[in-house]
Amino acid sequence: MPAPVPGGKIGRMTAFEVRPITDDERRSTLDLLRRALHTRRITDDAWARSAVSWPAEHKFAAFEGGDPIGIVSSFDTEIAVPGGRAVPVAAVDGVGVRADRTRRGVLSAMMAAQLGDFAARGLPLAVLHASEPTIYGRFGYGSAALGKTLRVARPAARFHERVPAVGDVRMLTPEEAVKELPALYERIGLHRPGMIARPDVWWPATHERHVGPDAGYLVAVHSGPDGDDGFVVYDTIGRRSLDSPDEGAVLDVRDLHAAGPAARAALWRFLLSVDLVSGVHARHRPVDEPLAVMLTDHRHAATLAVEDDLWLRPVDVEAALGARSYRAAGPVVLAVTDRTLTANTGHYEVGPDGVRRTSAAPDLALDVDTLGMLYLGQWSVTALAHAGRIEVRDEAAVARADELFTTVTAPWCGTHF
Structure with missing residues (x-):
C-alpha cells in the first residue's frame, strides 16, 4: 500500500495528509463524495446493494484530524484505442472535496497521489467524465471525445x-x-x-x-x-x-x-x-x-x-502513443510537456511504424492535456494549432500529423461512471 502523502496546511488549521482509504472508511468517503456532488448520504438499504461498487482499492482521501475532507476514486478497466486494441486504463469515477475545504490544495494533493499511483502501476492512460471542465486540464486531462x-x-x-x-x-x-x-x-x-x-x-x-x-x-x-x-x-x-x-x-x-x-x-x-x-x-x-x-x-x-464527454490523460506517453495505430503518412516529432508526471516530458517520433523517444528537433510542441485531446481522434492537429494549443515548428508537419491521428469513426465512451 502506498505511504501517506503530506498534503499541506489549510490556513492555520491542522495539516492534512493524503493516503489510501481502508475498508472501514468506504462508506464515510462515499458520503463525502455524495455531499460534494449535492446528493444525499446513502441509505442503509442502498449501501447494502451497492457497497461492492465502492471498494477501498484505488481510492485516495485527504484526512484532517482523522476525518476525510476529500476523495479521489478510480477502477481499472480497458479502453478501445484507434486501431482496435483494448488497453489498460484507470477510470476516475469519483472526485470531491468537502465544501469548507475547497481551493486550499486538497484536490491537487489527491490528484498528484492518484496520478503517481497510476504511473507506478504501469497504466498508460486515465479517463474521466468531468463535472466541471475547467478543473481537469491542469492535471493533464484533455477533452478527448464529444457527445x-x-x-x-x-x-x-x-x-x-x-x-x-x-x-x-x-x-x-x-x-x-x-x-x-x-x-x-x-x-x-x-x-x-x-x-x-x-x-x-x-x-x-x-x-x-x-x-x-x-x-x-x-x-x-x-x-x-x-x-x-x-x-x-x-x-x-x-x-x-x-x-x-x-x-x-x-x-x-x-x-x-x-x-x-x-x-x-x-x-x-x-x-x-x-x-x-x-x-x-x-x-x-x-x-x-x-x-x-x-x-x-x-x-x-x-x-x-x-x-x-470523455476526458483522457496519457499517464505513460510513450506507451500510450505506442498502443494506438496511425494512418499512412510521414512521421512527425512531438515535443510533449508534462508538469506533473515529468518523466513524460520529451520528444517522441510518431509514425505508421510505431513510436519512439528521440533527440531530434520537434515539428510540433504541446502539453500533455492537448495530447489527450488529440489521442482518440476527436480533434485535428490543424484545429488545435489554430486554437493555440499546439505550437507549430514545421508547417509541413501539420498535414502529416492530421493524417496520422485522424480516425474514420468518431470516438465515444457510452458508459456512465
Whole structure:
C-alpha cells in the first residue's frame, strides 16, 4: 500500500495528509463524495446493494484530524484505442472535496497521489467524465471525445423506406435486465475508440440501481440473425400539465448500444414506435450517429447540444502513443510537456511504424492535456494549432500529423461512471 502523502496546511488549521482509504472508511468517503456532488448520504438499504461498487482499492482521501475532507476514486478497466486494441486504463469515477475545504490544495494533493499511483502501476492512460471542465486540464486531462444531445419529435419522425427493419425487439423484466445485460454488453464489444469495458464492480451501482426491481428504467433488447445484439435503457418522463393535458411523455435514453447498424436502427425504430410519446431525448450520443438521415425528414431529429464527454490523460506517453495505430503518412516529432508526471516530458517520433523517444528537433510542441485531446481522434492537429494549443515548428508537419491521428469513426465512451 502506498505511504501517506503530506498534503499541506489549510490556513492555520491542522495539516492534512493524503493516503489510501481502508475498508472501514468506504462508506464515510462515499458520503463525502455524495455531499460534494449535492446528493444525499446513502441509505442503509442502498449501501447494502451497492457497497461492492465502492471498494477501498484505488481510492485516495485527504484526512484532517482523522476525518476525510476529500476523495479521489478510480477502477481499472480497458479502453478501445484507434486501431482496435483494448488497453489498460484507470477510470476516475469519483472526485470531491468537502465544501469548507475547497481551493486550499486538497484536490491537487489527491490528484498528484492518484496520478503517481497510476504511473507506478504501469497504466498508460486515465479517463474521466468531468463535472466541471475547467478543473481537469491542469492535471493533464484533455477533452478527448464529444457527445451530442438529441431530441426526436414524435409522431412526426418516420424512418426512411430504405432503412432496413430486421430482427425483433423484446422488453425485459427488471430481473432479466440485471442478469442479461452484462454479457450482452461484452458481446457487443468495444467497437469505437473511447469505449470502455464494464468490470463487475461497475454494474451494481451504475446499472442495477436504475433497472432493478425497485427502479423505474425500462430495458429492451434487439435480436438479429445471430442472437441478441443490442439494447436500450430508458425512462418515461411525463409531460402532461394543466396547460397541456394532451402532452405525451418523453422517453429519456440512458444507455443504447448495438453491435451494428441494423441493430441500432431497430432500437431507434422501437423507441419511435412507442405510443403516447411526444418525443425521445438522448444525451451523450456519438457525434456521428446517423439517426437524422435515417428519417424521411432529418429536421425531426434535432441536435440540442454537443458537449465534452470523455476526458483522457496519457499517464505513460510513450506507451500510450505506442498502443494506438496511425494512418499512412510521414512521421512527425512531438515535443510533449508534462508538469506533473515529468518523466513524460520529451520528444517522441510518431509514425505508421510505431513510436519512439528521440533527440531530434520537434515539428510540433504541446502539453500533455492537448495530447489527450488529440489521442482518440476527436480533434485535428490543424484545429488545435489554430486554437493555440499546439505550437507549430514545421508547417509541413501539420498535414502529416492530421493524417496520422485522424480516425474514420468518431470516438465515444457510452458508459456512465
